[in-house]
Amino acid sequence: MIKVSVMYPNKSGARFDHEYYLQKHMPLVQARMGDKLKTFSVDKGVAGGVPGSEPTYLVICNMFCESAEAFQAGFGPHVKEIMSDVPKYTDLTPVIQMSEVVVG
Amino acid sequence: MIKVSVMYPNKSGARFDHEYYLQKHMPLVQARMGDKLKTFSVDKGVAGGVPGSEPTYLVICNMFCESAEAFQAGFGPHVKEIMSDVPKYTDLTPVIQMSEVVVG
Numbered sequence: 001m002i003k004v005s006v007m008y009p010n011k012s013g014a015r016f017d018h019e020y021y022l023q024k025h026m027p028l029v030q031a032r033m034g035d036k037l038k039t040f041s042v043d044k045g046v047a048g049g050v051p052g053s054e055p056t057y058l059v060i061c062n063m064f065c066e067s068a069e070a071f072q073a074g075f076g077p078h079v080k081e082i083m084s085d086v087p088k089y090t091d092l093t094p095v096i097q098m099s100e101v102v103v104g
Numbered sequence: 105m106i107k108v109s110v111m112y113p114n115k116s117g118a119r120f121d122h123e124y125y126l127q128k129h130m131p132l133v134q135a136r137m138g139d140k141l142k143t144f145s146v147d148k149g150v151a152g153g154v155p156g157s158e159p160t161y162l163v164i165c166n167m168f169c170e171s172a173e174a175f176q177a178g179f180g181p182h183v184k185e186i187m188s189d190v191p192k193y194t195d196l197t198p199v200i201q202m203s204e205v206v207v208g
Contacts, residue, residue: 018206042206043107051176072155097150097151097159098151099148099161103145
């Protein structure tokens with residue numbers, strides 16, 4: 001199992017429409033990827049390591065797929081459509097990484 | 105539900121003993137936090153957003169707790185013991201953040 005993490009930095013003054021993201025963007029990703037996307041999670045940053053400090057990331061999305069190939073097969077054909085939806089909810093550039101799930 | 109993410113930056117030349125981390129450190133965290141730690145995951149970075157690029161984080165651990173208070177109650181009393189175990193597997197300083205799980 002792999003996990004693709006999309007992490008939106010917590011930049012002061014940045015725009016992020018949580019409602020559009022949850023109600024429109026993620027359902028679009030889900031619809032386009034179909035069963036290649038096993039499941040996903042969305043987290044909203046609350047604090048950094050020290051209580052009361054700012055979180056490093058405003059939003060973290062994790063997409064779970066069977067393999068890197070499954071992710072590419074699901075996401076690849078729709079990358080243009082999905083990426084062109086991003087400016088509708090944010091002006092942030094996410095940090096993206098693919099990881100192997102070692103403990104699930 | 106909240107998630108505490110502990111993200112170890114992928115710094116060239118850094119030391120990280122995956123075996124110690126999985127076999128000794130995480131079991132220690134689990135034993136000390138008891139039922140305050142609902143579950144946890146460990147991911148190993150494979151690539152960045154562009155296939156073949158370096159991942160931003162070498163290892164990402166997510167600890168799931170009922171609330172910020174539950175995390176503090178489980179982790180707080182053992183912070184000294186747990187933190188003093190860290191140099192045994194790495195010389196990296198992790199990025200830590202607490203998030204609210206919006207989609208689970």
